[in-house]
Amino acid sequence: MHLEGLTLSFAVCILYQRQELFRTRTHLKSKIITQGRNGTVEPRFASRMGILRASDIREILKVTQNPEIISFAGGLPAPELFPASAIAERAAEVLASQGTVALQYSPTEGFFALRQIIAERMNTIWHTQLMPEEILVTTGSQQGLDLTGKLFLDEGDVVLCESPTYLGAIMAFNVFKPHWVEVATDDEGMEPEALEDALRTHERIKLIYTVPNFQNPTGRTWSDQRRERLVQLAAKYEVPVIEDNPYGEVCFEGTLPRAIQAMDSRGLVICLGTFSKIFCPGLRLGWVAANRRYLDKYVILKQAGDLHTSTVDQMIAASYMKTHDLENDIQHKRDVYRKRRDAMLSALEAEMPRGVSFTRPKGGLFLWVELPTSLDARQLLIRSLEQHVAFVPGEAFFPTSGRKNTLRLNYSNMPEARIIEGVRRLAVAVRKELEVGRPAQAPVSV
Amino acid sequence: MHLEGLTLSFAVCILYQRQELFRTRTHLKSKIITQGRNGTVEPRFASRMGILRASDIREILKVTQNPEIISFAGGLPAPELFPASAIAERAAEVLASQGTVALQYSPTEGFFALRQIIAERMNTIWHTQLMPEEILVTTGSQQGLDLTGKLFLDEGDVVLCESPTYLGAIMAFNVFKPHWVEVATDDEGMEPEALEDALRTHERIKLIYTVPNFQNPTGRTWSDQRRERLVQLAAKYEVPVIEDNPYGEVCFEGTLPRAIQAMDSRGLVICLGTFSKIFCPGLRLGWVAANRRYLDKYVILKQAGDLHTSTVDQMIAASYMKTHDLENDIQHKRDVYRKRRDAMLSALEAEMPRGVSFTRPKGGLFLWVELPTSLDARQLLIRSLEQHVAFVPGEAFFPTSGRKNTLRLNYSNMPEARIIEGVRRLAVAVRKELEVGRPAQAPVSV
Numbered sequence: 001m002h003l004e005g006l007t008l009s010f011a012v013c014i015l016y017q018r019q020e021l022f023r024t025r026t027h028l029k030s031k032i033i034t035q036g037r038n039g040t041v042e043p044r045f046a047s048r049m050g051i052l053r054a055s056d057i058r059e060i061l062k063v064t065q066n067p068e069i070i071s072f073a074g075g076l077p078a079p080e081l082f083p084a085s086a087i088a089e090r091a092a093e094v095l096a097s098q099g100t101v102a103l104q105y106s107p108t109e110g111f112f113a114l115r116q117i118i119a120e121r122m123n124t125i126w127h128t129q130l131m132p133e134e135i136l137v138t139t140g141s142q143q144g145l146d147l148t149g150k151l152f153l154d155e156g157d158v159v160l161c162e163s164p165t166y167l168g169a170i171m172a173f174n175v176f177k178p179h180w181v182e183v184a185t186d187d188e189g190m191e192p193e194a195l196e197d198a199l200r201t202h203e204r205i206k207l208i209y210t211v212p213n214f215q216n217p218t219g220r221t222w223s224d225q226r227r228e229r230l231v232q233l234a235a236k237y238e239v240p241v242i243e244d245n246p247y248g249e250v251c252f253e254g255t256l257p258r259a260i261q262a263m264d265s266r267g268l269v270i271c272l273g274t275f276s277k278i279f280c281p282g283l284r285l286g287w288v289a290a291n292r293r294y295l296d297k298y299v300i301l302k303q304a305g306d307l308h309t310s311t312v313d314q315m316i317a318a319s320y321m322k323t324h325d326l327e328n329d330i331q332h333k334r335d336v337y338r339k340r341r342d343a344m345l346s347a348l349e350a351e352m353p354r355g356v357s358f359t360r361p362k363g364g365l366f367l368w369v370e371l372p373t374s375l376d377a378r379q380l381l382i383r384s385l386e387q388h389v390a391f392v393p394g395e396a397f398f399p400t401s402g403r404k405n406t407l408r409l410n411y412s413n414m415p416e417a418r419i420i421e422g423v424r425r426l427a428v429a430v431r432k433e434l435e436v437g438r439p440a441q442a443p444v445s446v
Numbered sequence: 447m448h449l450e451g452l453t454l455s456f457a458v459c460i461l462y463q464r465q466e467l468f469r470t471r472t473h474l475k476s477k478i479i480t481q482g483r484n485g486t487v488e489p490r491f492a493s494r495m496g497i498l499r500a501s502d503i504r505e506i507l508k509v510t511q512n513p514e515i516i517s518f519a520g521g522l523p524a525p526e527l528f529p530a531s532a533i534a535e536r537a538a539e540v541l542a543s544q545g546t547v548a549l550q551y552s553p554t555e556g557f558f559a560l561r562q563i564i565a566e567r568m569n570t571i572w573h574t575q576l577m578p579e580e581i582l583v584t585t586g587s588q589q590g591l592d593l594t595g596k597l598f599l600d601e602g603d604v605v606l607c608e609s610p611t612y613l614g615a616i617m618a619f620n621v622f623k624p625h626w627v628e629v630a631t632d633d634e635g636m637e638p639e640a641l642e643d644a645l646r647t648h649e650r651i652k653l654i655y656t657v658p659n660f661q662n663p664t665g666r667t668w669s670d671q672r673r674e675r676l677v678q679l680a681a682k683y684e685v686p687v688i689e690d691n692p693y694g695e696v697c698f699e700g701t702l703p704r705a706i707q708a709m710d711s712r713g714l715v716i717c718l719g720t721f722s723k724i725f726c727p728g729l730r731l732g733w734v735a736a737n738r739r740y741l742d743k744y745v746i747l748k749q750a751g752d753l754h755t756s757t758v759d760q761m762i763a764a765s766y767m768k769t770h771d772l773e774n775d776i777q778h779k780r781d782v783y784r785k786r787r788d789a790m791l792s793a794l795e796a797e798m799p800r801g802v803s804f805t806r807p808k809g810g811l812f813l814w815v816e817l818p819t820s821l822d823a824r825q826l827l828i829r830s831l832e833q834h835v836a837f838v839p840g841e842a843f844f845p846t847s848g849r850k851n852t853l854r855l856n857y858s859n860m861p862e863a864r865i866i867e868g869v870r871r872l873a874v875a876v877r878k879e880l881e882v883g884r885p886a887q888a889p890v891s892v
Contacts, residue, residue, distance in 0.1 A: 043686070043739055044652060046600045046622070052746050076551055084545025091537040099530025103726035105522055139585050139730075139752040146751045150621055154492045171750040175596055176492070206490060240489070280549035282757035284585075293489055300498050304617040305592045306585040310756045311728035 051174050063390065070422035072409040073390040075216065075365055081333055082280045083324065090319040094312065102312040108303040110137025110287070111314035117321050118273065118287050125249065126259035128271070130289050136298050139309045141246055141274035141286035145172035147301045148207070148242055148270070151294070153178045157206040160198050162190055164368075164397035164406070166216050166244065169209055178206070180399035187359070189222030192229040199237040208234060208241045213248035213257045214364025217397045217408035221257055221362060231263045240294070241269045247364035249278050249330055252338040254362070267291035275317060277365070278330050283313040337365065343416035344409065347423035353431055358409075365412040368394065371405040371430065378404065380433050387425040497620050509836065516868035518855040519836040521662065521811055527779055528726045529770065536765040540758065548758040554749040556583025556733070557760035563767050564719065564733050571695065572705035574717070576735050582744050585755045587692055587720035587732035589748075591618035594653070594688055594716070596747045597740070599624045604651040606644050608636055610814075610843035610852070612662050612690065615655055624652070626845035633805070635668030638675040645683040654680060654687045659694035659703045660810025663843045663854035667703055667808060677709045686740070687715045693810035695724050695776055698784040700808070713737035721763060723811070724776050729759040783811065789862035790855065793869035799877055804855075811858040814840070817851040817876065824850065826879050833871040 063069070094102050109115065115132040122128045138144045145168060153159070153176035161169070163182035170180070181202055184194040189212065199205060208230070212222040222230075234241045243260045251257070261269040267290075274286035288298050302308070320326070341361065348358050348369075355372040371377060377393035384391065394406025411419055509515070540548050555561065561578040568574045584590045591614060599605070599622035607615070609628035616626070627648055630640040635658065645651060654676070658668040668676075680687045689706045697703070707715040713736075720732035734744050748754070766772070787807065794804050794815075801818040817823060823839035830837065840852025857865055 043743075044598075045743060046596065046598055046603070046652075048600075049597065049743060052750065074551075079546035079550050082546060082549040084541045084549060087549065088538045088541035088545070091541065092534050095530045095534035095537065099534070100525035100528060101728075103528040103530060103533065103728040104525050105520075105722075105727045139755075142750075143752040150492065151495065152490075152492055154494075157492070168750075168753070175747065175750055206492075276551075281551045282547075282549040284752065284754070284756045297491060297495060301621065304498065304588075304614075304621055305751070306589040306730065307614070308730070309585075310730045310759050313756050313759060 048175055048177055051177065052171070063385070066388075069385070069388050069390050070414070070418055070425065071390040072411070072419075072422060072426075073392050074413060075410050076413040077277055077281060077365070078333070078336060078412055081329070081336060082282075083320070083329060086324055087280075087316060087320060090316045090323065091312070094315045094319050098315065102315045104311060106308050106311040106314070108136075108299050108308045109133075110135065110309065111311065111318060113322075114285075114314045114318040115287075117318055118289070122259075122271070122273070122289060125256065126271075127262040128259060128289065129262075134289055134292060134295055136288040136290075136295055136302060137309050137314055138272075138286040138288055138302065139306060140276060140281070140284040141244065141272045142168055142172065143302075143305070143309075144272035144286055144288045145169050145242075145244070146175070147288065147298050147305065148272075149173045149176040149178075150301045150305075151297050152206040152240070157204045158202045159207045159209055160190075160195065160202075160205060160239075161209045161399065162211065162215065163401065164217055164394060164403075165209065165399065166211050167397050169211075169244065170397075170399045173209075174399075179204075181205075182398065182400055185220075187220055189220070189226035190230065192226065192233070195230065196233055199233055199239065205237070205239050208239055209244065210241065210260070211244045211246075212260055213245055214250060214361050214366075216247065216364070216366050217392070217394065218368040219359045219361025219364050219366050220368075222260075224258055227258060227260050228263060231260060231269070234264070234268050235266050239268070243269050243271045245271055246274045246277050250334060250337060250365065251363040252334055252341065261289065267293070270294055278333070279317065279320070279326065283310070283317060285309065285313060285317055334363075337363075337412050340411040340414070340416060340419055341367070343419045344411040344423060347420045351424050351427035353427070353434060355434075356430060365410055367409050367411065369407045369409060371407070372434065373405050375430070375433050376404045377407040380407070380429060383433055384426055384429040387429050389422050389425045389429065391426070494621055494623055497623065498617070509831070512834075515831070515834050515836050516860070516864055516871065517836040518857070518868060518872075519838050520859060521856050522859040523723055523727060523811070524779070524782060524858055527775070527782060528728075529766070529775060532770055533726075533762060533766060536762045536769065537758070540761045540765050544761065548761045550757060552754050552757040552760070554582075554745050554754045555579075556581065556755065557757065557764060559768075560731075560760045560764040561733075563764055564735070568705075568717070568719070568735060571702065572717075573708040574705060574735065575708075580735055580738060580741055582734040582736075582741055582748060583755050583760055584718075584732040584734055584748065585752060586722060586727070586730040587690065587718045588614055588618065589751070590718035590732055590734045591615050591688075591690070592621070593734065593744050593747045593751065594718075595619045595622040595624075596751075597743050598652040598686070602650065604648045605653045605655055606636075606641065606648075606651060606685075607655045607845065608657070608661065609847065610663055610840060610849075611655065611845065612657050613838075613842050615657075615690065616843075616845045619655075620845075625650075627651075628844060628846055631666070633666055635666070635672035636676065638672065638679070641676065642679055645679055645685065651683070651685050654685055655690065656687065656706070657690045657692075658706055659691055660696060660807050660812075662693065662810070662812050663838070663840065664814040665805045665807025665810050665812050666814075668706075670704055673704060673706050674709060677706060677715070680710070680714050681712045685714070689715050689717045691717055692720045692723050696780060696783060696811065697809040698780055698787065707735065713739065716740055724779070725763065725766070725772065729756070729763060731755065731759060731763055780809075783858050786857040786860070786862060786865055787813070789865045790857040790869060793866045797870050797873035799873070799880060801880075802876060811856055813855050813857065815853045815855060817853070818880065819851050821876070821879050822850045823853040826853070826875055829879055830872055830875040833875050835868050835871045835875065837872070 115135040118135045119130040119132045155177040159178045162185040183190040261271045270290040358369045359367050392408045395402040561581040564581045565576040565578045601623040605624045608631040629636040707717045716736040804815045805813050838854045841848040
């Protein structure tokens with residue numbers, strides 16, 4: 001927001017400089033006290049602050065508040081699909097009939113009627129067998145990640161994840177200083193041999209973290225076979241699985257994927273859910289669905305973290321779901337997002353030069369682009385912003401192995417014509433980068 | 447909630463047993479893997495889970511959902527004072543005019559108009575000199591505590607606090623495994639000699655945590671001299687001060703206390719605020735007010751923790767404060783709570799046996815009772831629940847020194863007649879405990 005008014009290329013330079021600056025500062029802060037030149041003392045932060053920095057995405061989003069920019073960088077649902085007037089009606093009803101409850105403190109676990117609705121929906125849609133008492137309402141599923149980190153991770157504990165993985169999980173878990181192990185991942189999910197190899201060779205493995213459906217950032221979905229193998233391996237090695245499932249219901253083709261939690265008879269799979277993609281994100285309503293041996297501990301940590309999630313938002317959501325057909329809303333979102341995905345795929349096919357490949361997600365909000373290995377997506381972003389197009393360089397989604405020739409595109413947040421124009425401009429930027437990056441003619445030997 | 451239907455005394459037994467059980471389990475869990483008798487494996491949680499348990503208050507609140515119980519245990523504002531219909535109007539207006547914004551993701555820092563309102567209110571009321579950019583909106587001030595722990599505390603780092611101190615801060619900081627040092631505290635605040643002694647003798651002091659106004663749990667308020675001394679000492683030893691101020695505006699007598707942040711020229715004082723006591727808690731709206739060298743880091747941690755606070759709740763609150771006179775609402779709350787405090791004080795004076803002393807808070811929601819040292823407030827609670835009266839034993843408010851003969855009473859949440867009846871019953875329980883506890887007649891020597 002404070003970047004407004006700067007030219008775009010300058011803004012991007014600042015982004016880079018800030019990151020460098022941060023690394024330098026972090027180094028300084030690792031000493032106990034650092035006396036500055038003007039006599040002020042550098043704050044002594046916790047050691048975790050050395051590895052945390054502002055999300056690339058958030059920083060890029062600030063640049064892209066310029067309405068001239070076609071931004072594929074965010075992950076925003078289409079706001080024109082929010083049922084604002086129906087929510088206003090529900091707010092009025094809840095506040096009129098139960099205002100003293102809706103505006104008061106409420107149980108940490110969540111508003112019971114909403115926990116019931118969540119359990120019933122999951123059991124219907126995902127074939128789980130959850131009781132309402134196995135649901136904790138969270139302040140968005142991002143809080144589910146924070147609580148997961150708190151519950152399981154001591155410094156140096158190992159988290160196995162897909163490669164690449166969700167940036168918000170990297171940020172949330174890094175607060176607890178884990179050791180990340182990226183498991184080789186292809187279009188069907190983690191490769192089982194690589195997963196078992198990791199489980200066998202690493203000590204202190206606390207979690208297997210996965211976004212199995214229409215993953216952020218790649219749009220990939222796990223095959224059933226891989227899911228079953230994951231559950232077997234988790235049971236064999238007694239490692240809890242975090243099934244982070246924000247996009248599963250945003251499915252464009254065929255039947256829904258199978259829930260990993262529903263395959264698990266050992267209670268080892270902890271599911272994180274959210275209303276952000278199927279209802280609206282501004283209410284910050286997510287949930288943890290887990291066996292009580294886990295859930296009761298999540299509740300203690302939630303209580304220490306923010307006491308409880310907004311009572312009124314929970315009651316509005318519960319009231320909406322009792323009086324409206326959420327499944328119908330979701331079907332509408334699927335139709336809209338499918339068209340936008342199709343527009344993006346067609347444009348990529350038509351515009352991108354050879355050597356650029358991309359995923360073809362069957363749901364969700366994102367697809368993933370691989371550039372020729374000679375290109376760096378951060379450099380491409382600078383050129384792309386000159387064309388007034390933004391995206392997120394893929395490097396940030398790899399907790400350890402940062403692959404520079406990748407990028408994430410979001411297609412949920414704008415009409416098809418704008419998507420097509422944005423991809424056209426992005427392709428111009430890619431071609432320009434390819435030209436610059438072309439190796440100079442070999443010098444004549446002398 | 448799941449305790450409903452049990453007799454009260456049984457419920458309390460369960461409370462005790464559960465805590466014992468928890469300690470035992472925790473011990474077991476500290477080993478890497480514990481094979482249970484039925485072949486299941488105990489989950490391997492992070493080591494921090496060994497010191498965390500559900501808040502006494504939350505557990506007691508569950509018992510006290512029985513409407514026959516007169517509960518002084520919670521800390522709930524009076525719900526009849528919530529402006530429910532005006533909030534409903536604001537919700538309708540916000541959703542009608544800006545629904546697509548109100549229901550969408552929004553900046554981590556908070557809705558800018560609300561940050562402006564918070565900065566302006568603080569500058570007017572507390573004579574601070576804050577910019578909106580120095581305000582982070584949080585999911586209640588409990589989240590401010592969680593973020594503070596994340597920002598400053600490595601395992602073993604020292605937190606200086608009042609004795610007793612706020613239970614929610616103990617819970618939030620314990621996630622990060624600090625070493626607590628209780629500083630001797632009297633009716634004017636921390637004793638300056640004890641504070642300086644602690645600052646001089648302990649290494650790795652990261653924070654001085656204080657609730658200077660109408661403290662939870664004691665109702666005590668720091669004198670101006672002590673505040674000034676605190677700021678001097680914080681500057682001398684370069685230690686940040688957390689000024690946790692949820693109750694400051696709920697002031698019954700005279701002028702408001704002086705804000706510690708306003709006395710600080712070094713930017714070392716970080717203020718945590720909340721709308722829970724002056725507006726309504728169900729919206730979960732709090733804030734951190736701090737110098738940018740701290741605030742920017744809080745923002746990174748907030749982003750990792752829950753992305754942002756409910757957009758619609760922030761916009762409703764901002765809209766309410768632009769169209770209604772919040773100061774008038776607060777004045778009304780002061781009048782109501784003052785009468786309730788007066789009723790409780792009069793009843794305590796009239797009913798309590800000799801040897802029972804209590805604080806006389808000039809604001810806030812709580813007062814603090816000291817029983818004769820022969821009594822244990824946990825035993826008293828069992829007897830008191832037989833009289834259908836609940837309170838919180840004081841032991842939990844001391845992070846290290848647990849004084850068993852203390853308890854906290856809340857007076858904000860019920861009419862005077864019920865307060866008077868509750869205190870009468872509590873006094874009956876105290877007298878019975880005193881009789882039981884009376885030492886048996888010395889045996890005749892033989």
